[in-house]
Amino acid sequence: MANYILKCFLAILCVTCIQGYGTYRDKIPNGNRVPHPCKPNDIWDGVGHQKSAGSGYRNQFGVDFASARHTWTKELCAKDSDGDGKTNGYELGDSNCSWVLGEPSPESATLSHPGVCEPWNDPKCQNQLSWVSEACESGEFICDALNEIDGKNMTMKFPSTPVPVKETTYICMEFELDNTGDYHMVATQPIVDNVNVMHHAVIFGCSSDTHALRSTPHECGMVASRECGQILSTWTLGSAGECLHDKVGIRIGTNGIKRVALQFHWNNPTLKTDYVDSSGIIVHYTSNRRENDAGVWTIGPERFVVPPRSLNTELTGYCPSSCTSSMLTDKIYIVSAFNHMHYIGAKQKIELFRDGKRIIYITNDEKYNYDSPLVHEFSTPIEVRPGDVLTTTCAFNSINRDAVTNWGDATSDEMCYGFMTYYPKENIKRLFCTGFRSIPYCAIEDGNVFEGCEISKYTRESPETNKFYVDLNNTCFSSCTSECLRLLDNNPCLKGDPRAYMDDIYGLSDIGREMKRMFSQCDGKLSIRTTTPSTEDGNGNSAKQIISSIKTVLSLALVASRLRF
C-alpha cells in the first residue's frame, strides 16, 4: 500500500517576486500586473527589461523610464515607447495620466506591455523581434527520434470542450494506445489549441486495461484516477516537447502500457465564460525498441505540515541505504529528473550520497517556479547503486499564509517530490521511496530502528505494547505527573517524527486514541529533540536509524483495534 501516489502536478503562479526592480514596479501604475505578450496569465516582472525575469538590456520603455528619472511623468505616460500605437498610460491602465505615486493602481481590464510592441509578431514590430521571439516562441522541437525509419505517431486530442468558469480545472480523457505491437514511446509533442488556458499536460499510464474507458473529457484530480496514476510524460508552458534519452523508451503496446489518461490543467483566472479548448499531444513511438525500458522513480516526504508566516521551512525526505539495498536489484541510471512542489515552494534539491560522501546534486533549483519547471537532463546518465542514499529537500516560504499548509494534492496544499526517469525499469522493485515526513516507509516495512525508536514495538500487538499500555495507564491516566513525564521523556518514540507517526496510527483505534490522549497530556513539556537522520553515513549503517517491522499503516490499525485489555 503506502502509495500516496504521485498526486500531483500543478500549482500555478509563481509566488516569488524578484526583488530589486520591485521598487521600480511600484513607481508606475499596475507595475506588478504587466502581462506577458504571448503567455496569457503570465506576468512580465522585469517591465523595463528585455527579459521577463528582469536584468540585462532595457527595452524602450525601460530606457524612457530611466531618462524620466524613474518617475511616472505626464510625458512618459503620454509617450508610446514601444511604437504599437498605444500610449504607455493606456497600456498601464492610466489613459488620463492622472495616477500619482502612492495611489492604488487604476482598475483596468485591458493592461498590456508598454515596452513590447504588440502583437509581437506583427510586421510593425520587426525591430524587437530578436528578443521578443526568444520570450514568445517555445522553439522548434528538435529530437532525433522523430526521424526514425520505423517511427510512428499517434495524436490524442480533446474534442472542442468548454472551459469551466473557475481559476483551475484538471480535465482528463483516456485513450487506448496502439496495441498492435511491442513498442517504445520515445517522444511527445504538444498541440496547444487555446493558449489562453493551457497551462500544462501530463500523460498518465494506466495499470488496468479492462476498466470502462473514460473516453470523454471529465474533471479529475491531480492524479488522473486510481487506475491511471503513473506519470509517463509532461508538458508545460514554453516547452516544445519531450524527447527521451536515446538509450531508453517507455514500453507501450502488447508488452507495456495499453491505456493512458491525458490530463490538462486549464487556467482561467479572469473567469471568462466563452473559452473552449481542444488541445492534445502527439505520441511518437517505434517498434525499433531501444536498449532499455524507462521508469519513473519518485522520492520525497509526505504527510508534513508547513507552519504559517515563515520565510523558510525546510523538510527532507530520506531514501536510506537500507531502502535502496532492498528496492534496487542492481544499478540504475537516471537520465532526467525534475522537482515538484506547489505555490509556496521556494527551493528544492535531490542529492545522492555514497559511502558518506555527496556524489552529486541530481537537481538543485535555487529558485523554484512551477511555471517554468526545470527538467534536468543528463546526457551521461547518473548511476545509482543499491546502498546509496538519496535525499529530497524542499524549502517553503509561507510568509503570506495565515494558516498551516498541509501535505496534500489540492493546489493550496503542498508537496515535495523528486521525479526521476531511469533505466532499466525492472531494476527497481517499487517505484516510490517516500516516507512519513523524515521516516521512510520502506525502512519501517523493512524493519529498522529510526532515531533510537523501534516504532513497531508500540504499534503492533507485542509484549512491549502491552507493557507500555499498562505502564502508561498506571502513570498517565489522568494527568501529566512527573512520573508520567519521565516515562514519556525516556521514550525516543514519543518525540519528533516518530511521535507524529504514532499519533497518526493511534488515531485509528479506540485503544490507540486512549494512548494518544494519555501522552498528549504532556505535550509541550517533553524535552525538545529535532529529527535529522544522518545522510553522511551512506554505507548501510546509517539506517540503523529507522525502525523495526510493521507491515503497513493499515495492518497496524487492524492490529491495534484487535488489542484487548
Ligand SMILES: *[C@@H]1O[C@H](CO)[C@@H](O)[C@H](O)[C@H]1NC(C)=O
Ligand atoms: C478620464 O477622464 C475623463 C474625463 O475627465 C473621465 O470621465 C474618466 O472617468 C477618466 N478615466 C479614468 C480612468 O480616470
Ligand SMILES: *[C@@H]1O[C@H](CO)[C@@H](O)[C@H](O)[C@H]1NC(C)=O
Ligand atoms: C505522423 O506520421 C505520419 C505518417 O507516417 C507522417 O506523415 C506525419 O508527418 C507524422 N507526424 C508527425 C507530427 O511527425
Ligand SMILES: *[C@@H]1O[C@H](CO)[C@@H](O)[C@H](O)[C@H]1NC(C)=O
Ligand atoms: C487504567 O487506569 C484506570 C484508572 O486507574 C483504571 O480505572 C482502568 O481500569 C485502567 N485500565 C486498564 C485497561 O488497565
